[in-house]
Amino acid sequence: MKSVFSLFDENFFTNIKWGDNVERVESSKASRYLYAVLIYYLLWIVLTYPFSLQEWEAGALIAFLGALLSYKQLSVSGIKNIKRIGILIFWYLPVFTWEMIKANIHVASIVLNPKMPIKPGIVKIKTNLKSPVARVWLANSITLTPGTLSLDIEDDYLYIHWITVKAKDVKGATHEIAGKFERILEAMFK
Amino acid sequence: MLDAILGWLGVVLVSIGVFFLFLGALGIFRLPDLFNRLQAGTKSTTLGVVATTLGVGLLAKGWLPFSVAIAIFLLMTNPISSHSVARASYRAGVKLYPGTDPDECAERHLEIHEEGEDE
Numbered sequence: 001m002k003s004v005f006s007l008f009d010e011n012f013f014t015n016i017k018w019g020d021n022v023e024r025v026e027s028s029k030a031s032r033y034l035y036a037v038l039i040y041y042l043l044w045i046v047l048t049y050p051f052s053l054q055e056w057e058a059g060a061l062i063a064f065l066g067a068l069l070s071y072k073q074l075s076v077s078g079i080k081n082i083k084r085i086g087i088l089i090f091w092y093l094p095v096f097t098w099e100m101i102k103a104n105i106h107v108a109s110i111v112l113n114p115k116m117p118i119k120p121g122i123v124k125i126k127t128n129l130k131s132p133v134a135r136v137w138l139a140n141s142i143t144l145t146p147g148t149l150s151l152d153i154e155d156d157y158l159y160i161h162w163i164t165v166k167a168k169d170v171k172g173a174t175h176e177i178a179g180k181f182e183r184i185l186e187a188m189f190k
Numbered sequence: 191m192l193d194a195i196l197g198w199l200g201v202v203l204v205s206i207g208v209f210f211l212f213l214g215a216l217g218i219f220r221l222p223d224l225f226n227r228l229q230a231g232t233k234s235t236t237l238g239v240v241a242t243t244l245g246v247g248l249l250a251k252g253w254l255p256f257s258v259a260i261a262i263f264l265l266m267t268n269p270i271s272s273h274s275v276a277r278a279s280y281r282a283g284v285k286l287y288p289g290t291d292p293d294e295c296a297e298r299h300l301e302i303h304e305e306g307e308d309e
Contacts, residue, residue: 049255103233104210111217111230120226120287124294136270143269144236149229150269151276151295159295161225161276168292 029071031078036067038082039074087188095180096141103146110163121165122151125158125174128182134189141181148177196248203245211238223287224279232272239264 044059045051067074075081110118129135139150139158147163157170160177167173217230240261247257280295 046255046259049252100233100237104213104237107217107230107233108210108213111213111220116220118221118226118287118289119291120223120289121291122286122293122295139273140266140269143232143273147229149225149232149276150273151225151280161229163226163229165291 026076027078027080031080032075033067033071033078035078035081036071036074037063040066084188087184092181092184092188095184096144099141099145099180103144106146117164119164120162121168122159122161123165123168123173123177124170125160125178126156126170127158127174127178128156129185129189131189134185137185137188138178138181141185142177145177145181200245200248203241203248207238207241207243207245209238210234210241214238223290224284225276226287228272228276232268236265236268239268 040063041059044063045056048055048059077084110116127135127138129138135153135158139153142148142150142158142160149161150158151161152159158178160173162173162177167176211234214231214234217234218227221227221230243257243261243264247254286293
């Protein structure tokens, strides 16, 4: 079951060829199983929203059985993902929300301006992140931040379409585009 | 009292969402080439739809968990789809806006075509 919940986890990209410079770390089976139980139970509770005790009992049973069948497909990092979700909610999400609002105001300012002040270009940035999932998160974050859209990825380099180019060299562009998120994602996928 | 406040918050969120969705549509209409249009489309639809769903969740009682789930799903899938559209159209050779200044991707694009590597 490769669902949205695997997006924290290296397991999401098992059938893609990556270079030599990416890392995948596998946790113990017990922790993977426990993580699957927790996620399934939480999902059950949310989906059967008007809460009742009977639903919760049935949900616990189904979560334990379902996890037994599918924990190997759900995650590789196991219980470590909980820490990631914590960082995601309390550190990443505020930064990300602010960036997204800024991005929308930026788009608005371009679209509503009669002169359309655009100066597009495709720049190259370098990332230090080793884990494949961290790279996906970085690419997605870049897409939703002001004026940038991730086009392609090759080894350590991402190609970014930028609507108003501020720095043309790799270093400047990396600092300008990826700087904020790279620190958070490094802590998240350590 | 709390209900009224939440209701008004919902109305505000829905109006913000609708406003940004309108701006996104305007951007798709006005901007010159595919990549710029994609930028406007992705950003404004993401914030617009997320704000609208959350607002509806606040307005309609008992729907908040579902609307939060929908919002999370949209946040995770929207950039992926726009990325894949952009990548595919760059590789298919969609023309860039003439003023596009550094085009670092061009060399790589040529390499791919010479090797005949096709995914």
